Amino acid sequence: MSEEKKLFKVTIDNITVEVEPGTTILQAARKIGGEVVPPAMCYYTSLKGSGGKCRTCLVRVAAGSTADPRPMPKLVASCRTNVMDGMVVESMTNPAVLDARKAVVEFLLINHPLDCPVCDQAGECDLQDLSYEHGREGTRYEFKRRTFERHDLGPYIQLHMTRCILCFRCVFAADQLTNKRQHGILDRGDHSEIATYIEKSLDNDFIGNVIDVCPVGALTDRTFRFKNRVWFTKPLDAHRDCPKCSGKVRLWMRGDEVLRVTARKDQWGEVEEYICNECRFEKKKASDWIIEGPTKVNRHSVISAGHYEGVVKPPEFLPEVMGGRKPKLVFDIHELSDVNRPEVDLSQLPGPATNKTFNGDPHSVGQNVTDVKIGIGPNEKGTDSTNPNTP
Ligand code: SF4
Numbered sequence: 312m313s314e315e316k317k318l319f320k321v322t323i324d325n326i327t328v329e330v331e332p333g334t335t336i337l338q339a340a341r342k343i344g345g346e347v348v349p350p351a352m353c354y355y356t357s358l359k360g361s362g363g364k365c366r367t368c369l370v371r372v373a374a375g376s377t378a379d380p381r382p383m384p385k386l387v388a389s390c391r392t393n394v395m396d397g398m399v400v401e402s403m404t405n406p407a408v409l410d411a412r413k414a415v416v417e418f419l420l421i422n423h424p425l426d427c428p429v430c431d432q433a434g435e436c437d438l439q440d441l442s443y444e445h446g447r448e449g450t451r452y453e454f455k456r457r458t459f460e461r462h463d464l465g466p467y468i469q470l471h472m473t474r475c476i477l478c479f480r481c482v483f484a485a486d487q488l489t490n491k492r493q494h495g496i497l498d499r500g501d502h503s504e505i506a507t508y509i510e511k512s513l514d515n516d517f518i519g520n521v522i523d524v525c526p527v528g529a530l531t532d533r534t535f536r537f538k539n540r541v542w543f544t545k546p547l548d549a550h551r552d553c554p555k556c557s558g559k560v561r562l563w564m565r566g567d568e569v570l571r572v573t574a575r576k577d578q579w580g581e582v583e584e585y586i587c588n589e590c591r592f593e594k595k596k597a598s599d600w601i602i603e604g605p606t607k608v609n610r611h612s613v614i615s616a617g618h619y620e621g622v623v624k625p626p627e628f629l630p631e632v633m634g635g636r637k638p639k640l641v642f643d644i645h646e647l648s649d650v651n652r653p654e655v656d657l658s659q660l661p662g663p664a665t666n667k668t669f670n671g672d673p674h675s676v677g678q679n680v681t682d683v684k685i686g687i688g689p690n691e692k693g694t695d696s697t698n699p700n701t702p
C-alpha cells in the first residue's frame with residue numbers, strides 16, 4: 312500500500328493552500344493565483360537552476376513554520392524559498408514588500424533604455440508590465456546609462472545588450488535545450504554582459520527559444536523585427552507534423568500572412584513546449600500549418616486590443632432612425648487600406664516595409680532605424696538607445 316504523502320499547509324496573504332513538500336513559495340502562490348502571485352523576471356519553471364537573480368519576487372515570511380513560528384529576518388526570494396508546514400507569507404498585503412518591489416524595478420531600469428516605442432518586445436514585455444504594476448513614476452538615477460552595440464547572433468537572432476536585465480534565462484535555455492551553448496554572461500558586477508564566445512553565431516536547432524524566454528527585448532527575432540506591432544497581429548494556435556519538436560506553435564498573423572511563429576505560453580508567460588528553429592523561422596506560410604483557432608488572450612494584455620471574442624455588440628439604431636435605409640458609404644476603407652495587399656508579402660521581406668513597398672515596389676525594404684551601424688545615421692555610437700542621456 313502506498314503511503315499517503317503529507318502535504319504542507321501554507322498561508323499566503325491570508326489564503327491557505329496545501330502543497331507538496333519541496334514546493335517554492337512562488338509555486339504555492341501560483342496555485343492560489345490572482346494578485347497574490349509575486350512577479351518573476353528570472354525564474355522559469357522549465358529551466359533548471361533559474362531564479363534567484365532579479366529579486367522581483369520578494370515576499371515576507373511572517374512565520375517560518377508551525378514548529379518554528381519566528382518570522383524570517385529579511386524579505387526572501389519566493390522563487391528560491393521552499394514552503395514549510397504552517398508557514399505564513401505576506402505578498403501584496405505587506406507595504407514593505409510592495410516598497411521593496413518598487414526599489415527592485417527602479418534598479419532593473421537603471422540601465423534599461425526605455426525605448427518601448429521602437430522595441431519589438433513592447434506589448435509583451437515583462438519589464439514593461441512590471442514597471443506599470445510595481446514601479447515608481449520616476450527615477451533617481453542621474454548617471455549615464457551603459458549602452459552596447461547590437462550584435463547579430465547568427466541569421467535569426469539579434470542581441471540588444473542595452474536592454475538585457477541579466478536574468479540568465481537565455482543561458483539556461485541554451486544550456487538545457489541545445490547541444491552546445493555558445494553564449495553566456497561574461498565579466499562581473501556592472502561590467503557583466505551577455506556575449507558569445509568570439510562572436511560565434513547561435514545556430515543550434517532549438518536556440519530560437521532564447522527569444523521566447525527573454526523577458527525583455529534583448530533577444531529579438533530578426534525575421535520579425537520591425538514588421539509590425541504585436542497588438543496589430545492576431546495570435547492563432549496551430550500545429551504541424553514536425554520530426555524535431557511537438558510542432559505546437561502560436562502564429563502571429565496580419566491578414567493572411569504569418570508574420571511570426573513562437574512557442575505557446577501559459578498564463579505565467581512561460582513556454583509550454585519548446586519549438587525548433589525550422590518551425591519558428593522557416594514555416595512562414597499559413598499553408599504550412601493546421602490552424603486550431605484563435606489563442607485565448609488575457610484581457611489584461613495589450614495584445615487583446617482589437618480582439619473582441621465573446622463581446623455582445625450593442626444594437627444598431629441608424630437604420631431604425633433612417634426609416635430602414637442603410638447609411639450611404641462614402642468609400643470602402645478596405646479598398647483603400649494597405650493591409651492585405653496581395654502583392655505585398657510582409658513576412659517574406661528581409662526588412663521593414665516602407666512607403667515604397669506599398670507604392671509600386673512590393674519588394675523594397677527600409678533600414679531598421681536601430682540597425683544603423685557605427686558612424687552612420689543619427690546615433691553616432693551605433694547604440695539603439697533613445698534616451699537623451701546616452702550618447
Ligand atoms: S538576454 Fe534576455 S534572457 Fe538573456 S539574460 Fe538578458 S534579459 Fe535575460
Ligand code: FES
Binds near residue numbers: 352354366369388
Ligand atoms: S524571479 Fe525570483 S529572484 Fe527573479
